[in-house]
Amino acid sequence: xxxxxxxxxxxxxxxxxxxxxxxxxxxxxxxxxxxxxxxxxxxxxxxxxxxxxxxxxxxxxxxxxxxxxxxxxxxxxxxxxxxxxxxxxxxxxxxxxxxxxxxxxxxxxxxxxxxxxxxxxxxxxxxxxxxxxxxxxxxxxxxxxxxxxxxxxxxxxxxxxxxxxxxxxxxxxxxxxxxxxxxxxxxxxxxxxxxxxxxxxxxxxxxxxxxxxxxxxxxxxxxxxxxxxxxxxxxxxxxxxxxxxxxxxxxxxxxxxxx
Amino acid sequence: xxxxxxxxxxxxxxxxxxxxxxxxxxxxxxxxxxxxxxxxxxxxxxxxxxxxxxxxxxxxxxxxxxxxxxxxxxxxxxxxxxxxxxxxxxxxxxxxxxxxxxxxxxxxxxxxxxxxxxxxxxxxxxxxxxxxxxxxxxxxxxxxxxxxxxxxxxxxxxxxxxxxxxxxxxxxxxxxxxxxxxxxxxxxxxxxxxxxxxxxxxxxxxxxxxxxxxxxxxxxxxxxxxxxxxxxxxxxxxxxxxxxxxxxxxxxxxxxxxxxxxxxxxxxxxxxx
Numbered sequence: 001x002x003x004x005x006x007x008x009x010x011x012x013x014x015x016x017x018x019x020x021x022x023x024x025x026x027x028x029x030x031x032x033x034x035x036x037x038x039x040x041x042x043x044x045x046x047x048x049x050x051x052x053x054x055x056x057x058x059x060x061x062x063x064x065x066x067x068x069x070x071x072x073x074x075x076x077x078x079x080x081x082x083x084x085x086x087x088x089x090x091x092x093x094x095x096x097x098x099x100x101x102x103x104x105x106x107x108x109x110x111x112x113x114x115x116x117x118x119x120x121x122x123x124x125x126x127x128x129x130x131x132x133x134x135x136x137x138x139x140x141x142x143x144x145x146x147x148x149x150x151x152x153x154x155x156x157x158x159x160x161x162x163x164x165x166x167x168x169x170x171x172x173x174x175x176x177x178x179x180x181x182x183x184x185x186x187x188x189x190x191x192x193x194x195x196x197x198x199x200x201x202x203x204x205x206x207x208x209x210x211x212x213x214x215x216x217x218x219x220x221x222x223x224x225x226x227x228x229x230x231x232x233x234x235x236x237x238x239x240x241x242x243x244x245x246x247x248x249x250x251x252x253x254x255x256x257x258x259x
Numbered sequence: 260x261x262x263x264x265x266x267x268x269x270x271x272x273x274x275x276x277x278x279x280x281x282x283x284x285x286x287x288x289x290x291x292x293x294x295x296x297x298x299x300x301x302x303x304x305x306x307x308x309x310x311x312x313x314x315x316x317x318x319x320x321x322x323x324x325x326x327x328x329x330x331x332x333x334x335x336x337x338x339x340x341x342x343x344x345x346x347x348x349x350x351x352x353x354x355x356x357x358x359x360x361x362x363x364x365x366x367x368x369x370x371x372x373x374x375x376x377x378x379x380x381x382x383x384x385x386x387x388x389x390x391x392x393x394x395x396x397x398x399x400x401x402x403x404x405x406x407x408x409x410x411x412x413x414x415x416x417x418x419x420x421x422x423x424x425x426x427x428x429x430x431x432x433x434x435x436x437x438x439x440x441x442x443x444x445x446x447x448x449x450x451x452x453x454x455x456x457x458x459x460x461x462x463x464x465x466x467x468x469x470x471x472x473x474x475x476x477x478x479x480x481x482x483x484x485x486x487x488x489x490x491x492x493x494x495x496x497x498x499x500x501x502x503x504x505x506x507x508x509x510x511x512x513x514x515x516x517x518x519x520x521x522x523x524x525x526x527x528x529x530x531x532x
Binding site: 022023046047096131134140173185186214225239241254257 | 288372
């Protein structure tokens with residue numbers, strides 16, 4: 001990924017002979033590998049402990065394997081929220097007026113990579129573990145809101161994408177002049193919509209507790225998730241906005257090179 | 260000659276414009292990252308939309324009926340392709356949005372159908388196979404490419420999208436429509452598989468069984484459903500084309516927390532998006 005194909009067909013490092021690389025893919029790639037390992041671990045855990053210890057919430061084994069996992073992941077994820085967001089805030093750039101085009105471009109690519117990691121996490125919630133939830137709840141009676149499916153889908157993957165969604169938004173606001181000057185509506189939508197899926201769980205669990213215990217996936221009870229999920233489409237507007245900014249910085253880079 | 264060589268070494272033509280080599284590299288890298296982000300995001304959001312609106316008809320073979328499955332699935336499916344066709348076509352002149360949507364959705368569905376319904380909940384694939392939707396995506400993109408018009412794509416493409424869904428899936432579904440006798444009752448093979456594999460949280464009384472006067476149309480009930488679906492697809496396509504336009508709009512608001520963030524006002528410079 002760090003190399004690009006030139007028009008002549010040769011392959012050359014995109015970052016060769018530059019004082020500082022403007023595109024550093026390694027942190028994003030290692031983060032995505034880490035997320036993949038975590039998700040594979042979750043899935044294996046489900047395979048081993050869902051049927052053996054996840055069918056009866058009054059079983060002591062349920063407390064050990066599922067409530068233990070729930071408490072552990074909530075503590076770690078909330079700590080990671082506090083850690084990453086505080087670090088982004090404390091280390092913010094207070095002198096954005098003096099930002100050079102090369103550094104601004106580097107930060108824009110960091111932002112795009114934040115968004116890529118965010119989208120990658122959203123995939124595991126919106127696609128992979130969401131339909132896994134259907135396969136579990138349409139076949140197994142639930143007697144708690146904290147089922148083997150929910151412990152991972154709702155309290156494992158959703159807080160993870162919130163970490164990177166809000167993290168990227170803070171990164172943009174604290175390090176890029178255009179995003180610091182004005183709040184991007186598409187970015188706010190693309191982060192706030194999926195974020196609101198977490199509190200919407202209250203409605204979901206209330207509905208399943210008092211209205212319908214059965215899992216009819218297309219029921220109106222679930223449409224809150226659908227509407228909030230649509231906001232991911234705002235990433236299109238956000239990427240168009242970033243493309244405009246990047247294009248403008250390219251002009252400044254060319255002017256700088258000519259001077 | 261040497262000046263021309265020097266120019267070729269320092270610049271490159273991309274999208275009909277001269278770029279410095281460095282900017283061309285950055286532009287290509289940016290494009291690749293955007294493609295990856297959009298494919299992942301489309302897969303996630305479209306799959307969530309699909310499974311929580313018409314998912315039940317897609318999960319189970321006995322739910323794949325001639326009334327709701329044929330009618331509801333294309334109507335809900337055409338939403339994301341329409342929205343993204345606006346962005347891909349109007350902003351990039353790429354006539355691939357609907358096909359990309361369907362490929363992402365198909366990939367997402369197959370991964371979880373295998374990992375969840377088959378490997379975790381132990382249902383046979385003959386019971387939980389997903390429908391195919393790629394034909395509809397191809398026809399939407401083809402109509403938009405040939406006409407360049409959202410309205411004509413809605414009318415011709417939308418109707419075709421609704422009409423194509425059932426015949427595209429018929430080769431997969433036909434064996435499960437064969438009649439058989441079970442416990443002195445006449446049922447289809449698909450129905451019998453549904454009875455045999457218990458779904459304790461999705462009992463039979465939850466299933467939307469086709470009913471009503473559609474049966475008076477005899478063998479044409481699926482065709483009637485497909486035409487109705489195609490009609491609604493036209494309207495839904497137009498609605499979602501404009502929703503796509505709204506989501507692709509770059510809008511901003513002043514950041515009222517700037518002083519709290521320790522930043523100075525940049526004045527008029529910061530007024531654009």
